[in-house]
Amino acid sequence: MIGVVIPAHNEGERIGAALEAVLRAAAHPALLGETVGVAVVLDSCSDSTSAVVAQYPVIGIALDARNVGIARARGADLFVGGGARWLAFTDADTLVSPDWLVKQLAENADVVCGSIGVEDWGAHGLEGSAVQAHFATHYVDADGHRHIHGANLGVSAEAYCRVGGFQPLACSEDVALVEALQAAGARIAWSAGPRVTTSARTDARARGGFGDTILAMVASLAKPADTELGALLRPAA
Template sequence: MIGILIPAHNEESLLDECLQAALRAASHEMLAGESVEILVVLDSCTDRSAQIVAQYPVQSLAIDARNVGQARAIGARHLLERGARWISCSDADSCVAEDWLVAQLELGTDAVCGTVTVRDWDAALDESVQIRYHQGYTAADGHRHIHGANLGVSAEAYERAGGFEALACDEDVQLVRQLERCGATIAWSHRPQVVTSSRLDSRAQGGFGDFLRNLAQVG
């Protein structure tokens, strides 16, 4: 079984699109009918996120941690206990491509670090900010970006690396560093595609939204 892991904190405005994209990826014909389970970890949600998730053929867990690393760790453990051989991570403000899972698996490595494409740039991020972002971002194979919105790992490598830690941010970076230390093979690939939000009201302090805000302040 393949597991898709999506942590969410008050994501009612973006969850529908996220889950619809994940379900399309889960039913790709090149997966040859292999079971795919989508798990949303609802972390301290006070909006309609739970009701939205309940409308889809996906699983959910409700926790009260307000910690993305802990949410990912709990979700990954749940998927492993259900027999997942591979865990693909994304975010609730992101949409994966239809061939996202296929692209990750066909790389044949222990883990895959993918890139993200920013959509609908926030009005506060003018053209100069967008230019600086693209100048510093490698949207090609061999990049060295790490995004929780586009990360895949085999069950065996995840266990060997010790899994996600309960970090408020950079839990994805921590896991990849541990994978490197234990000798896992990692594909730094542009092939698995994910489109993500450019919102500045970050759900996790120090996350992608804060990175964009800091980039705007540079100018």
Template sequence: MIGIVIPAHNEEAYLAECLHAARLAATHPALDGEPVEIVVVLDSCSDASASVVESFDVHALTLDARNVGKGRAAGASFMLERGARWLAFTDADSRVAPDWLVVQLALDADAVCGCVTVDDWSAHTSATREAFYRAYTHADRHRHIHGANLGVSADAYRRAGGIPPLECSEDVAFTEQLAGIGARIAWSAAPCVVTSARVASKARGGFGDTLAALAEREAREALAGCAAVSHALTDTEGQEA
């Protein structure tokens, strides 16, 4: 059995699309009928996320931790207890490709770190978008780590000690644990996941904060550029006088 784990905190706006995509991946014909189960870990939700989950044939766990590391770990433990041989993690504001699981398994690794793409940059400036793509390597042998696109065998998960209970960067810490036990990690661009580029980040230090930092850096550089131009013009005017 394959287990898909999706932590969620107030994700009513994205959850339905996320679960539709996960169900498509779970029923891909190349899985040859292997059972795939999905669990959504509802962490401190005060919106209609639970109602959205109830409309799908998936499992739901409820936490009051406001901690994405604890959420992923709770979902992983639930799936391992049910006999999962492979754990596939994504986020509630993300949509996995129909062949997401097939591609992860085909890489024949202990763990898979995939890339993400963004399909709607409307909340950000074009400068932020361009800065992201300049800094991002969407190719094999990248070194990006995303909780929205992470897979691991049950054996490697256990040997690595599981996902740590961190409020942010739990995916990075867990990948370091995997490397520490000598796990074979596939750094691949093949497993595709589309994620949101929302301005309000749900996890401190997460993808949303990364985009915010890029926007801030672009703004600083733009201001510095304007100041340099102004200074140059002032110098030129002084020389002409």
């Protein structure tokens, strides 16, 4: 079994499209009918997210933590307990490709760190084209990159359990997990093969996450003398 975990906090407008994309990936014929479970961890949701999730053949897990590390860990624990061999993680504002899971498994690694594409820069108005150009210049979207994104991450259940899973961090929980896996000698694929697109949202949910990085880029481009822009998209060590 493969388990897919999606943390969500007030994502009623986006979660439906995210789930449709994940369910298409779960039905890919190259998976040869292997069971794929999908869990949305509804973290302190007060909008329509839970109602939208209830319309899909997925598991909804409600909690009140406002902590993405706890949310991802709760979903992972569910699937580990159910015997999953592989855990895949994405976000509620992200669309995975139809072969997303197939590409992760094809890496034959303990961990697959995927890159991301951005769906639409229009939300940033006049600065959108400048941010897009800056992102394209500084972001490495190719095999061998060193980016870590919870929106495009896969790990074997065995390796995940070996390092104790996600820490209860409000941000950078994905980085902490991968660093722990590196320290434990896990085989890591830094791959551009599993494709996802995420939003360049202006209403970032996780402080210090990708949304905040985009907003920092916008602010820096408005005042180029104040900040070294390249540091905003520096790959993880």
